Amino acid sequence: MTPLPLQSGTALVRDALGRFLTDITTALPDILAGVVFLVIAGIGIKLVMTGLKVFLKRTVSGESPVYRQFIATIVAVFLWFGVGLSFLSIVGLDGIATSLGTAAGFLALGVSYATSNMIADAVAGVYLLRDEDFNPGDVVDIGGTVGEVKSIELRKTRLTVDDDTVVRGNAEIEKKWTKLDDVDPERVAVAATDGGR
Numbered sequence: 001m002t003p004l005p006l007q008s009g010t011a012l013v014r015d016a017l018g019r020f021l022t023d024i025t026t027a028l029p030d031i032l033a034g035v036v037f038l039v040i041a042g043i044g045i046k047l048v049m050t051g052l053k054v055f056l057k058r059t060v061s062g063e064s065p066v067y068r069q070f071i072a073t074i075v076a077v078f079l080w081f082g083v084g085l086s087f088l089s090i091v092g093l094d095g096i097a098t099s100l101g102t103a104a105g106f107l108a109l110g111v112s113y114a115t116s117n118m119i120a121d122a123v124a125g126v127y128l129l130r131d132e133d134f135n136p137g138d139v140v141d142i143g144g145t146v147g148e149v150k151s152i153e154l155r156k157t158r159l160t161v162d163d164d165t166v167v168r169g170n171a172e173i174e175k176k177w178t179k180l181d182d183v184d185p186e187r188v189a190v191a192a193t194d195g196g197r
Contacts, residue, residue: 027092034091041083049076060130066154067129070122117171121155124174128152133179141178142168 052075056068081104088097112119128134129152138149140159147159147166157173159166 030091034087037090038083038087041086045076045079045083048079067126070126070154117169118155120171121169124170125152125154125156127174128157128170129154134177139180141180142173143176146180 049072052072053068056071060068085097085101088094088100134140134149134152136149136151140147140149142159145159145161145166145168147161150158150160150165152170154170156167156169159168
Protein backbone atom coordinates (compact mmCIF):
# COMPACT_ATOMS: atom_id res chain seq x y z
CA MET A 1 0.00 0.00 0.00
CA THR A 2 1.21 3.39 -0.83
CA PRO A 3 0.55 6.16 1.69
CA LEU A 4 -1.79 8.97 0.67
CA PRO A 5 -0.06 12.20 -0.10
CA LEU A 6 -0.42 14.82 2.63
CA GLN A 7 -2.12 18.04 1.68
CA SER A 8 -0.24 21.17 2.33
CA GLY A 9 -1.43 23.35 5.22
CA THR A 10 -2.61 26.16 2.95
CA ALA A 11 -4.61 23.78 0.73
CA LEU A 12 -6.32 22.30 3.79
CA VAL A 13 -7.26 25.75 5.14
CA ARG A 14 -8.41 26.88 1.68
CA ASP A 15 -10.61 23.77 1.33
CA ALA A 16 -12.17 24.22 4.82
CA LEU A 17 -12.80 27.92 4.18
CA GLY A 18 -14.45 27.13 0.85
CA ARG A 19 -16.78 24.57 2.46
CA PHE A 20 -17.62 27.03 5.25
CA LEU A 21 -18.51 29.82 2.78
CA THR A 22 -20.61 27.40 0.71
CA ASP A 23 -22.51 26.25 3.81
CA ILE A 24 -23.10 29.85 4.96
CA THR A 25 -24.30 30.87 1.50
CA THR A 26 -26.69 27.92 1.42
CA ALA A 27 -28.02 28.59 4.96
CA LEU A 28 -28.27 32.39 4.64
CA PRO A 29 -31.79 32.50 3.10
CA ASP A 30 -33.13 30.25 5.88
CA ILE A 31 -31.45 32.38 8.58
CA LEU A 32 -32.83 35.60 7.06
CA ALA A 33 -36.31 34.04 6.83
CA GLY A 34 -36.00 33.01 10.49
CA VAL A 35 -35.00 36.52 11.59
CA VAL A 36 -37.88 38.07 9.61
CA PHE A 37 -40.24 35.52 11.19
CA LEU A 38 -38.97 36.41 14.70
CA VAL A 39 -39.53 40.13 14.10
CA ILE A 40 -43.04 39.60 12.73
CA ALA A 41 -43.89 37.09 15.49
CA GLY A 42 -42.56 39.47 18.17
CA ILE A 43 -44.79 42.27 16.87
CA GLY A 44 -47.74 39.87 16.65
CA ILE A 45 -47.25 38.61 20.20
CA LYS A 46 -46.95 42.19 21.47
CA LEU A 47 -50.28 43.05 19.80
CA VAL A 48 -51.96 39.87 21.13
CA MET A 49 -50.71 40.51 24.67
CA THR A 50 -51.84 44.15 24.57
CA GLY A 51 -55.28 43.04 23.37
CA LEU A 52 -55.43 40.33 26.01
CA LYS A 53 -54.56 42.76 28.81
CA VAL A 54 -57.24 45.21 27.64
CA PHE A 55 -59.74 42.34 27.38
CA LEU A 56 -58.89 41.09 30.88
CA LYS A 57 -59.18 44.60 32.37
CA ARG A 58 -62.64 44.98 30.87
CA THR A 59 -64.00 41.52 31.63
CA VAL A 60 -62.47 40.95 35.07
CA SER A 61 -61.96 44.54 36.18
CA GLY A 62 -62.95 43.90 39.79
CA GLU A 63 -60.44 41.07 40.19
CA SER A 64 -56.99 41.20 41.70
CA PRO A 65 -54.23 42.29 39.28
CA VAL A 66 -52.41 39.06 40.23
CA TYR A 67 -55.20 37.08 38.57
CA ARG A 68 -54.91 39.03 35.31
CA GLN A 69 -51.10 38.82 35.32
CA PHE A 70 -51.26 35.06 35.94
CA ILE A 71 -53.39 34.51 32.83
CA ALA A 72 -51.27 36.88 30.71
CA THR A 73 -48.04 35.15 31.75
CA ILE A 74 -49.35 31.69 30.86
CA VAL A 75 -50.50 32.90 27.41
CA ALA A 76 -47.15 34.65 26.77
CA VAL A 77 -45.11 31.54 27.68
CA PHE A 78 -47.12 29.36 25.30
CA LEU A 79 -46.90 31.91 22.47
CA TRP A 80 -43.13 32.42 22.78
CA PHE A 81 -42.49 28.68 23.05
CA GLY A 82 -44.44 28.12 19.84
CA VAL A 83 -42.50 30.91 18.12
CA GLY A 84 -39.19 29.38 19.25
CA LEU A 85 -40.09 25.95 17.86
CA SER A 86 -41.30 27.51 14.59
CA PHE A 87 -38.06 29.50 14.27
CA LEU A 88 -36.01 26.33 14.64
CA SER A 89 -38.08 24.65 11.93
CA ILE A 90 -37.71 27.63 9.57
CA VAL A 91 -33.91 27.68 9.85
CA GLY A 92 -33.76 23.96 9.09
CA LEU A 93 -33.40 22.55 12.58
CA ASP A 94 -36.55 20.43 12.53
CA GLY A 95 -34.97 17.62 14.54
CA ILE A 96 -34.02 19.99 17.35
CA ALA A 97 -37.50 21.56 17.31
CA THR A 98 -39.13 18.13 17.57
CA SER A 99 -36.79 17.07 20.37
CA LEU A 100 -37.39 20.31 22.30
CA GLY A 101 -41.15 19.98 21.89
CA THR A 102 -41.09 16.43 23.22
CA ALA A 103 -38.71 17.29 26.05
CA ALA A 104 -40.84 20.30 27.00
CA GLY A 105 -43.92 18.09 27.16
CA PHE A 106 -42.21 15.66 29.54
CA LEU A 107 -40.77 18.55 31.56
CA ALA A 108 -44.21 20.17 31.85
CA LEU A 109 -45.68 16.85 32.95
CA GLY A 110 -43.00 16.44 35.64
CA VAL A 111 -43.30 20.02 36.85
CA SER A 112 -47.09 19.83 36.98
CA TYR A 113 -46.89 16.62 39.00
CA ALA A 114 -44.29 18.07 41.38
CA THR A 115 -46.22 21.31 41.84
CA SER A 116 -49.72 19.85 41.81
CA ASN A 117 -50.53 21.24 45.27
CA MET A 118 -49.33 24.71 44.29
CA ILE A 119 -51.33 24.54 41.05
CA ALA A 120 -54.41 23.35 42.98
CA ASP A 121 -54.01 26.29 45.41
CA ALA A 122 -53.67 28.75 42.50
CA VAL A 123 -56.74 27.40 40.69
CA ALA A 124 -58.76 27.44 43.92
CA GLY A 125 -57.47 30.97 44.54
CA VAL A 126 -58.86 32.08 41.19
CA TYR A 127 -62.26 30.70 42.19
CA LEU A 128 -62.13 32.28 45.65
CA LEU A 129 -61.12 35.65 44.20
CA ARG A 130 -64.12 35.47 41.86
CA ASP A 131 -66.56 34.18 44.50
CA GLU A 132 -68.97 36.93 45.58
CA ASP A 133 -69.69 35.15 48.88
CA PHE A 134 -66.07 34.91 50.06
CA ASN A 135 -64.58 38.35 50.76
CA PRO A 136 -62.24 40.01 53.27
CA GLY A 137 -64.22 40.80 56.41
CA ASP A 138 -66.46 37.71 56.18
CA VAL A 139 -66.61 35.31 59.12
CA VAL A 140 -66.09 31.76 57.88
CA ASP A 141 -65.76 28.24 59.25
CA ILE A 142 -63.05 26.28 57.45
CA GLY A 143 -63.05 22.70 58.64
CA GLY A 144 -63.43 23.69 62.29
CA THR A 145 -61.38 26.88 62.21
CA VAL A 146 -63.60 29.93 62.65
CA GLY A 147 -62.18 33.30 61.74
CA GLU A 148 -62.51 36.50 59.77
CA VAL A 149 -61.08 36.57 56.25
CA LYS A 150 -58.19 39.02 56.35
CA SER A 151 -56.89 38.71 52.77
CA ILE A 152 -57.27 36.44 49.76
CA GLU A 153 -54.21 35.84 47.61
CA LEU A 154 -53.69 33.60 44.60
CA ARG A 155 -52.31 30.64 46.58
CA LYS A 156 -53.32 31.29 50.19
CA THR A 157 -55.84 33.06 52.38
CA ARG A 158 -55.15 34.74 55.70
CA LEU A 159 -57.70 34.54 58.52
CA THR A 160 -57.84 36.35 61.84
CA VAL A 161 -58.59 33.80 64.57
CA ASP A 162 -58.57 35.04 68.19
CA ASP A 163 -56.10 37.88 67.45
CA ASP A 164 -53.80 35.47 65.57
CA THR A 165 -53.26 35.19 61.83
CA VAL A 166 -53.87 31.75 60.34
CA VAL A 167 -52.73 31.03 56.77
CA ARG A 168 -54.44 28.28 54.79
CA GLY A 169 -53.93 26.98 51.25
CA ASN A 170 -56.78 27.94 48.95
CA ALA A 171 -57.38 24.34 47.79
CA GLU A 172 -58.11 23.34 51.38
CA ILE A 173 -60.44 26.31 51.85
CA GLU A 174 -62.32 25.80 48.58
CA LYS A 175 -63.24 22.25 49.61
CA LYS A 176 -64.82 23.04 52.98
CA TRP A 177 -65.74 26.57 53.91
CA THR A 178 -68.98 27.93 55.29
CA LYS A 179 -69.86 31.59 55.53
CA LEU A 180 -71.17 32.05 59.05
CA ASP A 181 -72.78 35.43 58.42
CA ASP A 182 -75.45 33.67 56.35
CA VAL A 183 -76.28 30.91 58.84
CA ASP A 184 -77.97 30.82 62.22
CA PRO A 185 -76.49 33.55 64.52
CA GLU A 186 -76.56 31.09 67.42
CA ARG A 187 -74.22 28.76 65.48
CA VAL A 188 -71.81 31.67 64.87
CA ALA A 189 -71.69 32.41 68.60
CA VAL A 190 -71.17 28.73 69.51
CA ALA A 191 -68.48 28.29 66.84
CA ALA A 192 -66.63 31.40 67.98
CA THR A 193 -66.56 30.33 71.64
CA ASP A 194 -65.45 26.71 71.21
CA GLY A 195 -63.22 27.09 68.14
CA GLY A 196 -65.77 25.59 65.76
CA ARG A 197 -65.81 22.09 67.31
